[in-house]
Amino acid sequence: MERVPILRIGDLLLVTIQVDLDDQSALALQEDLARRIVADSAHGVLIDITALDVVDSFIGRMLATVASISAVLDAETVVVGMRPAVAITLVELGLSLGGVRTALDIDKGLALLGRSTARG
Amino acid sequence: MGEIQDVDILGDDDVVRVRQAVRALAVSAGLSLVDQTKMVTAASELARNTQTYGGGGSARLELVVEPARSGVRATFTDTGPGIPDVDVAMADGYTSGSGLGLGLSGARRLVDAFEIDSEVGRGTTVVITKWSR
Numbered sequence A: 001m002e003r004v005p006i007l008r009i010g011d012l013l014l015v016t017i018q019v020d021l022d023d024q025s026a027l028a029l030q031e032d033l034a035r036r037i038v039a040d041s042a043h044g045v046l047i048d049i050t051a052l053d054v055v056d057s058f059i060g061r062m063l064a065t066v067a068s069i070s071a072v073l074d075a076e077t078v079v080v081g082m083r084p085a086v087a088i089t090l091v092e093l094g095l096s097l098g099g100v101r102t103a104l105d106i107d108k109g110l111a112l113l114g115r116s117t118a119r120g
Numbered sequence B: 001m002g003e004i005q006d007v008d009i010l011g012d013d014d015v016v017r018v019r020q021a022v023r024a025l026a027v028s029a030g031l032s033l034v035d036q037t038k039m040v041t042a043a044s045e046l047a048r049n050t051q052t053y054g055g056g057g058s059a060r061l062e063l064v065v066e067p068a069r070s071g072v073r074a075t076f077t078d079t080g081p082g083i084p085d086v087d088v089a090m091a092d093g094y095t096s097g098s099g100l101g102l103g104l105s106g107a108r109r110l111v112d113a114f115e116i117d118s119e120v121g122r123g124t125t126v127v128i129t130k131w132s133r
Helices: A023-039 A057-072 A084-093 A106-112 B012-028 B033-052 B103-110
Strands: A006-009 A012-016 A044-048 A076-080 A101-103 B004-009 B057-065 B070-078 B113-119 B123-131
Touching: A006 A023, A012 A023, A023 A057, A023 B012, A044 A057, A044 A106, A057 A076, A057 A084, A057 B033, A076 A106, A084 B033, A084 B103, A101 A106, B004 B012, B004 B033, B012 B033, B012 B057, B012 B070, B033 B057, B033 B070, B033 B103, B033 B123, B103 B113, B103 B123
Parallel strands: A012 A044, A044 A076, A076 A101
Antiparallel strands: A006 A012, B004 B057, B057 B070, B070 B123, B113 B123
């Protein structure tokens, strides 16, 4: 099983999924994130899926569940970097990820969470 | 004519192996990036079904080369409990487990050809094919 690292930046948690996740690893990430949101008093979670060339219903459900869990824990989740082919496939599969906020890249995701990487 | 690869599906990491093997075949078959993604996603759904509901099984992955087109075919076979009513199981939202009920119906939408054969007490076989355009 792969353990996906979770980085903390201020009151945000940043997750960059770099590997093709098996189901157990996806569930572990879901639980780790719930724990870290509380432990770190995080107010936002940014999940970067730029490296994922496939998001099937299991991974899609994990992303939706993380979004729901974080909302209950007073944090907001934004998924960034979804590839166009992945978006087309997810919609055709029947998974619209209605409850998940998305942004095209990390900068836009940070802006959605009320942060900016730009200084000054 | 073409390459054939058999993958046992016993655990989570085998589902990942199926995804990676199907991706490689889809590239060889000349599928577009979107079609590769659809085929790999469909294969992932069916491999998970084989593992979760079929109690494990195997996948036969083939590069199919014909004079006018080429494609990828994946056959998922298990000797699990079988599906009592395939028509019901193919409907969106149907699930016998804890999933979203998108596996079979969603996989069918993503591919060009979809065949399912299931018998209660004997198991289930699903064959999917995606062609290059």
